[in-house]
Amino acid sequence: MKYPKLFTPLKVGTLTFRNRLLSGPNMMCALNPDGSPTDYMVGYYEEKAKGGVAQVTVGDTPVEERGFTTPRHPILTQKTVQKWSEVARAITQHGAIASIELNHGGRISNTSVTGFQTVGPIDEVKLNGTKVKGATKEDLEEIANAYGEAAKVAVQAGFQMVMLHGAHGWLLDQMLSPKFNTRTDEFGGSLENRAKFPLMVIAAVRKAVGPKVPIEYRIGPELAEGGLSVEEVVQFCLLIEDKVELIHVSAGLDTDPNFAVKTHPTMFLPHMPNVKYAAEVKKAVSKCPVVTVGSVVTPAEAEQVLEDGKADAVAMVRSLIADPFLPQKAREGHDEDIRPCLRCLDCLTGMQTKTKFACAVNPRTGHEFRLNATEKPVQSKKTVLIAGGGPGGLEAAATAAARGHQVILAEKSDSLGGLLKFTDYDSLKADLKRLKDHLIYRVEHSDVEVRLNTEVTPELVAEIKPDALFLALGSTPVVFPLPGIETAQHATTAYTNLDALGKTVAVMGGGLVGCETALFLAETGRDVTIIEMQNDVAPDANWMHRVGMLQSFAQQKNLHVRTGLRCMAVTGEGVETQDKDGNTVVIPAESKVYAFGQRSVAADKLMALDVPVIRIIGDCHQVGKTNGAIFDGYHAAMDL
DSSP: OOOTTTTSOEEETTEEESSSEEEEEEOOOOBOTTSOBOHHHHHHHHHHHHTTOSEEEEEEEESSGGGOSSTTOOOOSTTTHHHHHHHHHHHHTTTOEEEEEEEOOGGGOOHHHHSSOEEESSOEEOTTSOEEEEOOHHHHHHHHHHHHHHHHHHHHHTOSEEEEEOOBTSHHHHHHOTTTOOOOSTTSSSHHHHTHHHHHHHHHHHHHHOTTSOEEEEEOOOOSTTSOOHHHHHHHHHHHTTTOSEEEEOOSBTTSHHHHHHHTTOTTSOSSTTHHHHHHHHHHOOSSOEEEESSOOSHHHHHHHHHTTSOSEEEESHHHHHOTTHHHHHHTTOGGGSOOOOOOOHHHHHHHTTSOOOOSSOTTTTOHHHHHHHOOOOSSOOEEEEEOOSHHHHHHHHHHHHTTOEEEEEESSSSSOGGGGGGGTOGGGHHHHHHHHHHHHHHHTTTOEEEETOOOOHHHHHHHOOSEEEEOOOEEEOOOOOTTGGGSEEHHHHTTOGGGOOSEEEEEOOSHHHHHHHHHHHHTTOEEEEEESSSSSOTTSOHHHHHHHHHHHHHOTTEEEEESOEEEEEOSSEEEEEOTTSOEEEEEOSEEEEOOOEEEOOOHHHHTSOOSEEEEOGGGTSOOOHHHHHHHHHHHHHTO
């Protein structure tokens, strides 16, 4: 076996985990009006269990209405227990352990949602005007009992264990944290006093579920000034190691954007940045296993964590969103078949904006229930001609071939990858490079006929006579007609033309492409200035990605951002700009790079050809990010 440590069973109280790879808690908020899970949620968690993971944890379930932070929270009560039993059954029937994370928002709870007074560690008025009442001892006892009642309902529904969310700035963490808990009564001051409420909750849950149902406790250093430290986390774990069956070590604060990107490490951070905290806990405790979580991305990384003795098990979230079947593929030694996570956080931020829960690289995520019902087997084998070997064309080709169609992929350049080829040079895009390589691998190890240096023309279409023509022609850079623009180069070509760049570089355009190119160039040691007409840079990025990027900006003293400037001309001295008052401002630079956006390649002539099925996919359809191209390619292939 390629990963013997990872696939060694783990004893957790009365339960035996079939391996040491866990699906960490996350909530997709696909809920009915009564707070019960929809069929979409059932399908989502069931897919994870099918994929071979040892434990599936349903995330972020408040134990009472005072603990709600959003109207989209699940509700775990006797009224909804029957539907929750469907989630538990969907997990357990595939051999995984079903768990659910119990939580309370505390001071973060939203009065406008709950209709109740917000309760937290202390009396305070938050910046948004919310008045928080410092919890009395009676309040704390009521909430502890609510944890117990919710746990009892969870077990009744068929969940085999429960997780208590004691991290990331929610109520259990608030009461333990010296940053949030400045009380002077028996629940404040020393660690022993601050630990009284979490211990009260553990005791209430234990009383409710009995001795045979394992309890998992989630905790981690807050990484904020004055917050819960690693040392105090270890001390608290020593207090609870004989009271719970599993300790789950994370880090950061979900309640603060600057530290939420530590909880959910962005692509601007290295892999596995939080494992060291679990390692400290594991060195200290001896009575229960320890789990680590946070950008442990690959099976090889998980195996190394276990081999090094830094944890007893590894929890993944985003990697299992990208590919729920990662465990089974790893067990079979087929790592190359694993669809890689980009750590882009489209999944989390998409849910938070109340629009969708989706994955940038996996079109099935969040839609398993509907797609299982609508995906139909191939009725007849078709000849499919795909124009373009970027991410959309690659996804379409691999998916159509896997379904049994005859696929010809024509790429006019001498290699596959499209606009993602630049990832071969940018260390910040290692995860995106893994995706590009994965898509190419799928095509090259399928029955797809790849024709490089081949442009799809009406003549080629007439020769092949395809049943379906997919146009994944991509996009081309927008070039503003500025004087001297011909002396500048586009952002994506800068990666392969570094030797031609001087020590100072001006990047025209502060969208996501311009910003990430500028960060890469700054890391090569160049002095880089981003010039943006709007007041902010990267407004097209999801908020967590943007926060992570700006934190990386702050670490680069040679990276400068100038907003509110309109580019007027490119000169030998630099870039001539104009501010909002009409004043001329010259940004000195030896080299100039532009990133003004992309424009779809016209497909009109090919669209007019006499082919039974024609689909436009990717940037050729609508300029966007990689996820749009992958979704287009997948669904076009599934529609055949």
